Amino acid sequence: METIRLTSIYKTFDLGGETVKALDGVSLDISPGEFLAVMGASGSGKSTLMNIMGCLDQASRGEYYLEGIRVDTMNRNQLADIRNRKIGFVFQGFNLLPRTSALENVELPLLYSRTGSRKKSRDRAVAALEMVGLAHRLDHHPNQLSGGQQQRVAIARALVNDPAIILADEPTGNLDSRTTVDVLSVFQALNDKGITLILVTHEPDVALYARRIVTMKDGKIQSDRNVENRTLAGSLGADSGPWEV
Amino acid sequence: MKWRKLIKVAFQSILKNRMRSLLTTLGMIIGVASVISLLALGKGSQDDIRKQVASLGTNMIIIHPGSSFSGGVRGGSGSQATLTLDDVDSLKNEPELIRYVSPDIRLSEQVIAGKTNWSTQVNGVSVDYLKIRNYTLSAGSFFTARDVKAKSKVAVLGKTVSDELFPGQDPVGTRIRVRNVPFTVIGTLSGKGQSSMGMDQDDIVLIPESTALYRLSDGKTIRAVVLSAVSEEKMNDAQARATEILRRNHKLKDDDEDDFHISNQTEIISMAGKVTGTLTALLSAIAGVSLLVGGIGIMNIMLVSVTERTREIGIRMAIGARGADILIQFLIEAVILSLIGGIIGILAGLGIAYGIGSAMGASVLVDPSIIVLAVAFTAAVGVFFGFYPARKAAGLNPIDALRYE
Ligand SMILES: Nc1ncnc2c1ncn2[C@@H]1O[C@H](COP(=O)(O)OP(=O)(O)OP(=O)(O)O)[C@@H](O)[C@H]1O
Ligand SMILES: [Mg+2]
Numbered sequence: 304m305e306t307i308r309l310t311s312i313y314k315t316f317d318l319g320g321e322t323v324k325a326l327d328g329v330s331l332d333i334s335p336g337e338f339l340a341v342m343g344a345s346g347s348g349k350s351t352l353m354n355i356m357g358c359l360d361q362a363s364r365g366e367y368y369l370e371g372i373r374v375d376t377m378n379r380n381q382l383a384d385i386r387n388r389k390i391g392f393v394f395q396g397f398n399l400l401p402r403t404s405a406l407e408n409v410e411l412p413l414l415y416s417r418t419g420s421r422k423k424s425r426d427r428a429v430a431a432l433e434m435v436g437l438a439h440r441l442d443h444h445p446n447q448l449s450g451g452q453q454q455r456v457a458i459a460r461a462l463v464n465d466p467a468i469i470l471a472d473e474p475t476g477n478l479d480s481r482t483t484v485d486v487l488s489v490f491q492a493l494n495d496k497g498i499t500l501i502l503v504t505h506e507p508d509v510a511l512y513a514r515r516i517v518t519m520k521d522g523k524i525q526s527d528r529n530v531e532n533r534t535l536a537g538s539l540g541a542d543s544g545p546w547e548v
Numbered sequence: 549m550k551w552r553k554l555i556k557v558a559f560q561s562i563l564k565n566r567m568r569s570l571l572t573t574l575g576m577i578i579g580v581a582s583v584i585s586l587l588a589l590g591k592g593s594q595d596d597i598r599k600q601v602a603s604l605g606t607n608m609i610i611i612h613p614g615s616s617f618s619g620g621v622r623g624g625s626g627s628q629a630t631l632t633l634d635d636v637d638s639l640k641n642e643p644e645l646i647r648y649v650s651p652d653i654r655l656s657e658q659v660i661a662g663k664t665n666w667s668t669q670v671n672g673v674s675v676d677y678l679k680i681r682n683y684t685l686s687a688g689s690f691f692t693a694r695d696v697k698a699k700s701k702v703a704v705l706g707k708t709v710s711d712e713l714f715p716g717q718d719p720v721g722t723r724i725r726v727r728n729v730p731f732t733v734i735g736t737l738s739g740k741g742q743s744s745m746g747m748d749q750d751d752i753v754l755i756p757e758s759t760a761l762y763r764l765s766d767g768k769t770i771r772a773v774v775l776s777a778v779s780e781e782k783m784n785d786a787q788a789r790a791t792e793i794l795r796r797n798h799k800l801k802d803d804d805e806d807d808f809h810i811s812n813q814t815e816i817i818s819m820a821g822k823v824t825g826t827l828t829a830l831l832s833a834i835a836g837v838s839l840l841v842g843g844i845g846i847m848n849i850m851l852v853s854v855t856e857r858t859r860e861i862g863i864r865m866a867i868g869a870r871g872a873d874i875l876i877q878f879l880i881e882a883v884i885l886s887l888i889g890g891i892i893g894i895l896a897g898l899g900i901a902y903g904i905g906s907a908m909g910a911s912v913l914v915d916p917s918i919i920v921l922a923v924a925f926t927a928a929v930g931v932f933f934g935f936y937p938a939r940k941a942a943g944l945n946p947i948d949a950l951r952y953e
Binding site: 354392415 | 553560564859860862863864865866867868869870871872873945946947950
């Protein structure tokens with residue numbers, strides 16, 4: 304069963320009479336354990352596609368199956384639950400709650416979880432932060448963390464609820480080259496553990512950390528290829544790693 | 549989401565904006581503080597008045613001879629000797645409305661005890677007078693029906709009289725003279741203080757009605773009749789019945805005016821009560837308006853807060869918060885805000901009430917149910933005025949909220 308199956312997804316935006324075709328018939332299958340990079344020129348529809356896959360937005364037309372379950376027909380509450388249980392989202396701008404500790408930020412998805420026990424939410428949040436190498440920054444607020452560290456907190460938040468898939472829209476867009484590698488190595492390590500990842504990027508270098516690259520143009524998929532010579536960021540330690548600043 | 553967590557989140561966001569939160573609740577604080585202080589002071593003064601009614605006499609009705617002043621040239625109250633012992637006897641035959649009746653034969657006299665003397669009011673009354681006027685004995689006993697029948701020369705002294713004539717002594721058993729008639733003091737009254745008209749209610753000597761009438765007066769002039777209704781509710785009925793009886797006794801025709809004046813003190817007092825009641829109601833209405841303004845202030849700030857925190861709402865939704873979670877979060881925040889305002893307001897209101905109370909010597913009465921009501925009311929204001937902003941937050945689209953700059 305595919306983790307994600309999109310068939311003929313269309314998305315149009317109405318801008319006062321003028322309609323913009325952001326997605327123009329996208330079909331895409333993503334298997335469990337894949338690490339997919341989405342590339343393409345600005346305005347080609349990458350973010351729109353991610354938002355639809357992340358259930359933050361809904362397609363105008365087309366079918367979307369997540370782990371075999373049809374989600375394009377779901378209502379607001381069902382979509383909220385899907386986002387909570389099956390999807391982890393990492394944004395370009397981190398989107399952490401300000402004046403809230405790293406631990407509390409990571410705990411947040413568990414707070415809204417309607418399934419399973421919420422008892423161990425702290426333990427699970429600590430474990431997620433350990434996975435991204437931030438076990439020693441639990442009580443730091445976002446403004447006390449570097450960009451790379453903030454993005455790693457965001458990744459921990461994305462994976463804390465054991466999602467089917469983690470979606471990252473230009474997660475390294477605000478980072479310098481060094482911290483970019485930090486974040487990418489976290490992604491690779493997570494992917495090695497079996498987590499399915501989709502990453503949007505402008506930079507060809509970054510895309511080479513993935514296993515498969517999809518390129519978009521004008522709301523359509525232009526090419527879809529596997530990465531031959533994958534870049535490896537290095538191994539992931541528990542409490543300290545190459546990303547440690 | 550757990551309630552404890554929700555409340556914690558609400559407190560966090562309130563504390564993150566301390567100054568703004570305080571300003572938001574200011575309207576609430578002022579509103580609640582004024583309601584609480586006004587009600588405490590209003591209730592206090594009503595209670596004062598009620599105590600004064602009780603000290604005058606429970607359910608007391610007073611009848612004076614003479615017409616009311618409405619006739620113009622007609623004589624004033626008390627100018628005609630129209631009340632008789634027959635009237636008193638007739639009034640005693642209405643046990644279902646009238647409990648106690650007493651004539652009040654008031655004589656201004658010089659009372660002499662040994663070498664001291666004191667000008668006071670000597671009242672010839674029935675054995676029930678104490679109950680009508682709510683006097684109590686501090687020593688000795690009151691005279692009995694037998695004393696009335698025998699025109700006994702016995703007297704009961706009010707506190708002022710006994711203090712003046714027998715300072716520091718127990719006068720019971722001693723002798724006094726009134727217009728050369730010797731009386732034996734058989735009891736003394738407890739002090740009652742000034743009446744609401746400022747008269748010393750303890751400057752009084754009580755003697756049997758018959759003694760006053762036949763030994764000190766002309767045998768017929770009765771300056772007043774006092775009676776008490778069986779209950780407060782029966783007050784008006786008793787007054788109407790007494791009027792009817794007196795008119796019949798005095799053989800007045802239908803269109804004749806009353807040749808007596810009947811009144812009850814509680815009328816005056818309840819009028820005073822009504823005035824303070826109206827005042828309290830008016831001030832409470834003003835306070836209510838300020839509560840409303842406070843509520844609108846909370847709504848306003850919550851709307852600003854929703855707009856400011858659109859991104860936060862987007863983040864929460866992106867990680868799985870349902871609309872209801874967001875709604876409840878903002879509602880709780882609004883309720884906590886207004887409850888904080890309410891509690892500060894209650895404390896401030898009590899402070900103001902007791903401050904004014906001690907500064908102006910006014911009584912303060914705090915009804916616990918008012919406090920409970922105030923808390924409930926502020927919570928309701930929070931829910932009511934918080935709902936619209938909260939619903940607005942809950943209805944946001946995740947992607948729009950996230951994109952919001
Ligand atoms: N909310 C919206 N309203 C109107 N038009 C939109 C909206 N979101 C996206 N679009 C339009 O849809 C098209 C695709 O936008 P999208 O954000 O998906 O591009 P992108 O590939 O992510 O670009 P970038 O690399 O610059 O982030 C663009 O033409 C954009 O203007
Ligand atoms: Mg984009």
